[in-house]
Amino acid sequence: MPYPLSTPLPMAPAQGFLPVFHTRHAAAPGNADNNETDVDAAGRRSGIRYDADRDGPHQAFRDGGQFTAYRREFLDRLEFIIDLCRQRRMPDAGAIEARFRTLYRHRFEADYFDTEHELPLMDSAGKRALDGFCDTLARAAARPDRQMTAIRELSLGVVVCASGIVANLIAADRELAQSLEGLCGKLWMVKEQIVREVLRQEVDRIYGSFELAEENELYYVNELWNAIAGDLGLPSVEGNPEDADECGYDAGYIAACRAKATAALAPDRIACRMAEECLSMFRGRAISDADAPYGACTAEQWSRLCDIVEDIRRDLGLTVSQLGLESFLQLHDDGRRYRVRDDPALIALALLKAMSADGLLADMPLRLADFVAGDGRHGEVFMYGALLGWRLQRDAPVSNDASARTTAGAPAAPPDISGVSLPWEAHVGAEPVNLHALRAWLADDGHAGPELWPGAPATTLQATSLDALMSIPAEWLGSARPLLGLLNRLSTQQGVEYLGHNLPYLLTDFPTGERDALLAKAIQLGEPGYVLARAWQSELWLVLQLAHNTAIRYLRDNLTYLADHVPMQGRGQWLDRIMHLGEPARDLARLWCPDPWTLLTQSTHALQGTRLEYWVGSDNVRALDAVCQMAAEGWGAGSVSRTPDRVAGSSVSTPQGRACGWCLDEAGRVAVSRDPATIDAARRLLRQLSFGSPASERYGRRLSDLFPSNVLYVLEAGEAARSRAFRGLLLDPQLLPRIGPDLPSILYGSGAYPGYPMSYVLATGKKDFIVAYGTFLADMANTPDGARWIARLLMPKWLPEPEPAPGRGRVASPHGDRPGCHALLDACIAGATQAIEAYHQVLAHPAILPHVRHVLPELVLAAPPIDPKTGHRRWPEARYEILDRLFNMSAPGYPAYRDLVRDPAILPHIVDAVPLTAIIIRARLEGRGVKVEVDAHRPSTGVRSPRT
Template identity: 85%
Template sequence: MPTAPAQGFQPVFYTRHAAAPGNADDGEPAAGATGRGSGICYDADRDGPHQAFCDGSRFMAYRREFLGRLEFIIDLCRQQRMPDADAIEARFRSLYRHRFEAGYFDVEHELPLMDSAGKRALDGFCDTLARAASRPDRQMTAIRELSLGVVVCASGIVANLIAADRELAQSLEGLCGKLWMVKEQIVREVLRQEVDRIYGSFELAEENELYYVNELWNAIAGDLGLPSVEGNPEDADECGYDAGYIAACRAKAMVALAPDRIACRMAEECLSMFRGRAMSDADATYGACTAEQWSRLCDIVEDIRRDLGLTVSQLGLESFLQLHDDGRRYRVRDDPALIALALLKAMSAEGLLADMPVRLADFVAGDGRHGEVFMYGSMLGWRLQRETPAANEAPARTGAAAMDTRDMPAASLPWDAHVAAEPVNLSALRAWLADDGQLGPQLWPGAPATTLQVTSLDALMKIPAEWLGSARPLVGLLNRLSAQQGVEYLGHNLPYLLTDFPAGERDALLDKAVQLGEPGYVLARAWRSELWLVLQLAHNTAIRYLRDNLRHLAANIPAPSRGRWLDEIMHLGEPARELARAWCPDAWTLLTQSTDPLNGTRLEYWVGRDNVRALDAVCQLVAAGWGAGSVSRASGQAASVSTSQGRACAWCLDEAGKIAVSKDPATIDAARRLLRQLSFGSPASERHGRRLSDLFPSNVLYVLEAGTPETSRAFRGLLLDPQLLPHIGPELPAILYGSGAYPGYPMSYVLATGRKDFIIAYGTFLADMANAPDGARWIARLLMPKWMPEPEPEPSRGRAAPSHDPRSGCYALLDACVAGAAQAIEAYHQVLAHPAILPHVRHVLPELVLGAPTVDPKTGHRRWPEARYEVLDRMFNMSAPGYPAYRDLVRDPAILPHIVDAVPLTAVIIRTRLQGRGVVVDVDAHMPSRVVHGPRT
């Protein structure tokens, strides 16, 4: 964003800030703590050579005092009951051993510095701790951070002691102390970045900080009002850097020390602290304005104000909250702009700021109130509204015409007049300034409204992206340039775009940037992700990108993210297949990995998304021998799906959870090709084949019932494939109907629908199965109209245990008789009598049409339990609405001979009806017949 003209800080900000212990929280020094600087320490002018100090009469007292300082800190840890007190004590006692019991410090340079500047800093730190007794949080934080700083290299210990002493003192001095502390932090960050850029930021990071950064620090410290680091050269001529480089570092530090940047940094910390304490849930930004909650929020802001040394009038709760519903609810702000504004006003009150906000425009709002838009620096914008225009204001103007500042009063409002402000969305402000068809303000070179009127392409190339600040004018500029010029322009402006370009504008810019190659790729990887980038590229471009970056991707994509990559890119040619080979030992592992608990395996996820290209890609890999000689780590413990409902969701239901009636047949055909390829061709495939049924869906009946003819045909082809059927036959009941009311008994569901056409279609499916190799042996189970398994017999009595399920051991055929579903019974009759089916089910016809128990292999007889006999009675109840259709079924000459002997000898009436003789007996359709109470065989 363009930077509004600003002078920044007054010169006083660039002077040294002496610590003022008297401004800290009042309190008596604690026992064992002496005044700042009053302890024993080495002074070369007074004590002579350092060795003389160590051999002198004061050294033993110095040693005891040094230990006393450390024990004072350790005792304070214990008093505050710090949870890591033991670890902190160990670190401070390590410092004592390093100084007095081991040759840890260099005796020529480091040890004299430790006994002089280091000891003075330790004395001052303890003194400040004693005066901060009312701020235990500050005490604990300072102690913990220092304890970590005294177990580094020898020269680093002294620097950390000095920094800890100064930062603790400054943190207790209110706003000015905080500002000077932030100033030091920012300058050190800038210098560290410079040193890291030259020397690297890994192995020598600590040494960089201690030597190179401190040298640069001392070289510019006098200009910025920073304390020099003892033990490093303070003169620019001594530090080894040329004057030009030092000047460049000083300029970068000055830019980073802009008031708006410092205020926004401090404001973000304040808002983060407030949100961390005020919000129990990171997403719970709204709350009710109860008295208790309001009091708690005020206490949180009071703590923040006390840290900053501000008053209620300077920083109020409204900077953190926005009220809704007439004050009954609040929302925690996510923009720290109003906190930053409050800090800038406080800085101005301290006499630190040399300028005032810049007024960009005045306007008349829809409700008639007058207002102004202000900007300060490059990061802050806000608006003020009033009932009437200000006295020194020109006549109000509305719309973009108001943005012409040529006749606007030169004087802006003083800082203390900026009350009841509301933050301005800077992205929206940019869009307003660049509104099509309107003249924007001439506040800075390259304003968005005038930029694209420049006719020279060379002039366009020289416009910094930060002057444009939003996607619309920036994309307009790129559209004016050639592709190569666009690449060069983005490359030159990458530093700004990567760090400061508004987040809300990035997607709009990426649409254009990724078309320009590598600079756009850099932005996409930084703002979104590399996978997002690949998916945005055109097909051939994406393949080329994967090929060019294959080695990097294979080695650097984290393991938890690889599954997502494979889900999205498998269709992208040979490079995608190479990644699959690099990340998975074989196709079985790839296909059975779980992509999401709700989506099941990767195979199911791909089928659910109709990802035919991914399925065919894996099929090609298997055909080429992928994993043929390996033993898959997953082959014996494939993570198919935890529930059959999960499979149904992937294969047979759409995203809304409805039956996938128009499931793309091409997807099912692709899955069929892949499963066929998995089932043969190598020893590994043979192992996979034994678990092939785990990869199949459940509840295919849903699609066979409701799907389009093409979809149903594709599923039939999948299930009846002669290469696959031998592997899935035992699991066909679960594949056809693995969940729902009657899992494992597909004929029960088919009969329950009452649809004759569906029952006939299912019979045709079974007839085709009977004609398929090795398919006939599964037909009997698939025709069983049983609701649920019958309870197991009790071992002691040899009879069925009671069940609490009223349908236990019952038959859908009985329900059809009772309900009068004559057409369903007739259709079932046709299926059983089908020439392709009947030869394979003759031996189980008693179970299929009578509900008879199976033959006991030991006795060769059928033992009829009470529940089964009741089912038989009720199906032969002449008053049942569906009895005529059922009678035709059981009397069919093709069926009758195979069932009559299964009827109990005591069931005389039923046997008579089967033989066609008319005996009229009134049998209750809901109770067992009284004529069958004798012994049953």
């Protein structure tokens, strides 16, 4: 039937692929899924495996006449892989052979598999995967690197637990097939991606979102996948198709999901998906800056572009004749310049033609209309599926029926083109057609519009007068490119008027995928563009796209509206992004927050902690400096009577739970890209809050809560500039007196030894790190008020809190019932000689030693503190045990520890702390040789000289 040009274009149903597309392409030709023993080209038997429906119980299969042949075929498969290893001269061929022979023994010569579940699965799905893997290896002869990688990885996967062997065989079969060059391998991969997306959407729609997303994927989606995989030519995943019933899937629902997956696997959708990836790959390598889509066709540049397309062709297994450079580029100025296409339609067309050449497609494109262009050339418009349209032009008419054409100026009677098309190979020299624009132009009926043929928008925009352009509805253009061409011909005022006149269509019906390209131009035209940006994106997005001065002016003009109408939950995001935009941004901050503390301690994202942590973590120096300036101007002075503890929205944690946003990224790694300038900006802000503002006393009382934890990770990383910035922050003479009591948690607030930084430093065993930490403490000792914190920061222990005095009740230890640790003892036992020597060097540092003499027994002997009532140390049994083990001569680290405690600068301060009953230990400290018959710290009657 004829299609009138005034009616919407028909959607050509993609009849889809031929049945071969839904056949698992990894199966070698001639491999029948039965018990026949045909021999393929590689000389390998195929097809023997267990099938419960055919063979009945698994025991019957093992007792049947085919089992001997099955066993021989299983061994032949493994021999084929082993022989291939030898042919490729793999250096680990012997180890690989041993693993595969272990698999054979586990299957046939040992009770390795559970006979009820695992063994039937091995003889069915596992054998099928082994067959497919060997067949794919034979086809991969041109890629020995991929052969060897696949064999090596599989060999490691067949010597695991019994249940894991089958899963690894299936995974290896699929991954090898997907890794091979060629269109079929890519199609298989895309098929799996599309089907899984469809099923995941269906499961989420029925069951909603689950907290246990992984379990949801493994159970619900995988079982639904297995129920339809066979019909779509996809491999099953772990599980059984029958389990779909246990998930609550009835036959009707499974059929509906199968229909949706089949519809999603339409050729045009697959081709467009692959084409978008190809174009993205090409643009990523061919375009280096904003002007790069256009370029001169020099020999060097042309060769470079050809190399990029050749890489894409090689990945797809296509030839030059199947996918050429013209699918990616459009030539201008008689071939002297090129433009990189932004529409993947021609790439998709090339892929469809390749699919047809491989015998996969069941249908051909639908011809919509013929036309005669302004230059007299004849052409046709084609459409395929719901996503692709293109046009062909020829020098000669394509039909003897003159009525089957539409002239450039006046539409003729619509042609009868039903059932008429061209074979895929005849679609040469095509140009893409924007389907939205095509529908809009053809729906115009020719009333007061320019010529009705594909490509008319581009011609019209170049030839039509400005007044005529102003009257062209935006819906006729249908996409960003022709609309931008029209706006570029108009003056600024005309552009504003045009957008304003077409706002109803643009706001509601303009294609979503075209909006971003239009917005870049539209927001330059003022209010109509602002309306589109607020509707399509957000007001914050609009502000961030504007030039600096324009954004400041926008905030100033809309300050009252924004202050009242930005939702409470969205205000923090605004302040994160706009604080650098001058006084209007600072006014918004003052209107939304009463003081700097409230702003800086508000919670942002769960993984980002407070706003201060988020700004430091994102290197937002401009925001930090803006708040510093506002604090200097007196922001928050009027609320000085309020205590930070009761500030609304405050989310500052306790020292034990302080977040690490300053020092770590979201994965817990040291953020090596942190800019030292950010730490300097945070330092300026904290100084201002504590000493340079009317509310400094209030902020100073809880200043340490604004500091990060685990700064040791930064010092450990060893990056000089960043370490200097953190050292300057912590040792600032104005900040250190405020944060001193919390320095243990700031340096190391979480982990194995929370609150004992030296324990973590020693546990690393890194000499340079220990010395660097000691240098940091030496610098602290030289600052006012810094020396009094050093003793705790050098304590190499993590011990439970001491028991309370009698009569006051028992206080629960923050470490529970664990007995505690001593990192110096751990170093002795582990033989960390360099770590002990470095700790020795730190303690003996002339800037440190004078401040820790009184606690040296605690630092090096694990001695208990002096009892203030008796003036003596009370050694409990646990401390005796640590002391005894420290002086164990057989410990690998004892020589270094001995040098530490015998250091003349240290020994006089520790010898009197040793219990009088610890005779041997005292002797070793004094360099004397004694030997006792009893425990080192027990009274003894028999004394003799030992070796020292």
